[in-house]
Amino acid sequence: xxxxxxxxxxxxxxxxxxxxxxxxxxxxxxxxxxxxxxxxxxxxxxxxxxxxxxxxxxxxxxxxxxxxxxxxxxxxxxxxxxxxxxxxxxxxxxxxxxxxxxxxxxxxxxxxxxxxxxxxxxxxxxxxx
Amino acid sequence: xxxxxxxxxxxxxxxxxxxxxxxxxxxxxxxxxxxxxxxxxxxxxxxxxxxxxxxxxxxxxxxxxxxxxxxxxxxxxxxxxxxxxxxxxxxxxxxxxxxxxxxxxxxxxxxxxxxxxxxxxxxxxxxxxxxxxxxxxxxxxxxxxxxxxxxxxxxxxxxxxxxxxxxxxxxxx
Numbered sequence: 001x002x003x004x005x006x007x008x009x010x011x012x013x014x015x016x017x018x019x020x021x022x023x024x025x026x027x028x029x030x031x032x033x034x035x036x037x038x039x040x041x042x043x044x045x046x047x048x049x050x051x052x053x054x055x056x057x058x059x060x061x062x063x064x065x066x067x068x069x070x071x072x073x074x075x076x077x078x079x080x081x082x083x084x085x086x087x088x089x090x091x092x093x094x095x096x097x098x099x100x101x102x103x104x105x106x107x108x109x110x111x112x113x114x115x116x117x118x119x120x121x122x123x124x125x126x127x128x129x
Numbered sequence: 130x131x132x133x134x135x136x137x138x139x140x141x142x143x144x145x146x147x148x149x150x151x152x153x154x155x156x157x158x159x160x161x162x163x164x165x166x167x168x169x170x171x172x173x174x175x176x177x178x179x180x181x182x183x184x185x186x187x188x189x190x191x192x193x194x195x196x197x198x199x200x201x202x203x204x205x206x207x208x209x210x211x212x213x214x215x216x217x218x219x220x221x222x223x224x225x226x227x228x229x230x231x232x233x234x235x236x237x238x239x240x241x242x243x244x245x246x247x248x249x250x251x252x253x254x255x256x257x258x259x260x261x262x263x264x265x266x267x268x269x270x271x272x273x274x275x276x277x278x279x280x281x282x283x284x285x286x287x288x289x290x291x292x293x294x295x296x297x298x299x300x301x302x
Contacts, residue, residue: 017206040203044265047228047235059232 001125003118006053010117013048017041025114032109039109049117055124062120063112064090079103093120130288131181132222135188135296144189145223148181152216173214178240179205182262186224186236188293190266191285193229195301199269199284203233210260212242219243221256231268238262 011025018035031037037045042063050057064087073083084103088096094111137145150157150173157171183202190200214220221241228235240260246253269284293300 040265040267043233043267044204044206044235046232047230047265050228059230 001053003122006118006121006125007114009052010049010114010121013052014045014114014117017044017048027113027115027118029114030110031112031114031117035114037109042112045117049121053121053125055121055128057124060090062093062117064108074105077105079105079108093123130184130292131177132184132292135185135292135298136221138189138192138298141189141193141226141229143223143225144185144192145221146181146185146188148220148222150214150216150218150220157216171216173218173220175208175210178210178214178220178260179208179262181220182222182224182238182240183264184289185222186238186264187266187284188289188298189224189226189236190229190234191289192298193226194268196285200234201267201269201284202264203267204265206235206263206265208260208262210240212259214242214259217245219256222262227263233265233267236264236266238264 011022014025015022018037018041020035024035029035046057046062073080073086084096084100094116099111132146132148135144135146156174160172160174161170163169187200223239225237226234227237238261239258240262241256242259243254243256290300
């Protein structure tokens with residue numbers, strides 16, 4: 001499956017899950033900030049990805065749970081360098097470049113873009129073959 | 130409770146429940162009350178039909194986990210009704226498990242309506258499909274997001290227990 005094909009399918013399922021226009025689902029759109037996703041939508045998105053691509057996604061594998069308020073990794077409203085390292089290790093499909101400049105814990109959700117989902121699916125499918 | 134009885138259960142796959150709509154229910158007098166220009170129009174509110182399906186699907190999910198999980202309605206993925214349900218009608222909710230995971234579940238729901246025969250009816254009344262309600266449930270203890278909840282299962286309270294008992298469904302413990 002090509003990257004464009006994966007993007008097309010991800011785009012369709014996000015339109016369905018988040019009731020947004022297809023034109024809004026661009027590769028760099030943030031799921032929370034741009035597409036209005038709430039935490040519970042992540043569960044819906046995981047179910048839809050599993051179904052659309054016939055893959056199995058473990059709990060917390062795509063979206064970390066509670067990472068924005070984990071007292072081990074958050075200090076004064078910011079994710080600590082240790083926290084960022086832990087997130088990076090758990091989420092190799094996420095691009096942290098912009099987040100690292102201002103790692104506010106309440107912005108963790110914005111790390112997840114459409115591109116994140118496409119990269120995640122790509123990696124899952126390549127492992128499956 | 131917004132369902133009257135569970136009439137069919139296939140564990141972790143399908144649960145069917147019925148709800149009789151009665152003029153004795155107070156909300157039908159408000160939804161919709163007569164105005165200066167319009168007569169009263171008593172209808173079962175769509176929000177309560179969704180709640181009925183949520184209870185139907187929630188029992189199916191709770192039963193699949195021996196009622197140990199705190200099953201919370203998280204999202205109404207889709208809700209469509211093509212006909213209204215008024216006093217004397219019976220609603221039949223069929224919830225089907227789509228996916229069930231540690232963190233939660235998604236269910237598909239079919240709403241059927243039985244409209245009682247009127248004096249002018251030529252045929253016997255029968256259930257007919259009038260809507261679909263698809264839902265997402267979260268298992269609260271597996272999606273805590275740093276929050277804590279009471280240990281006892283406050284979701285399946287006395288109302289649920291009575292409904293299950295009168296429907297002949299065993300409740301563990």
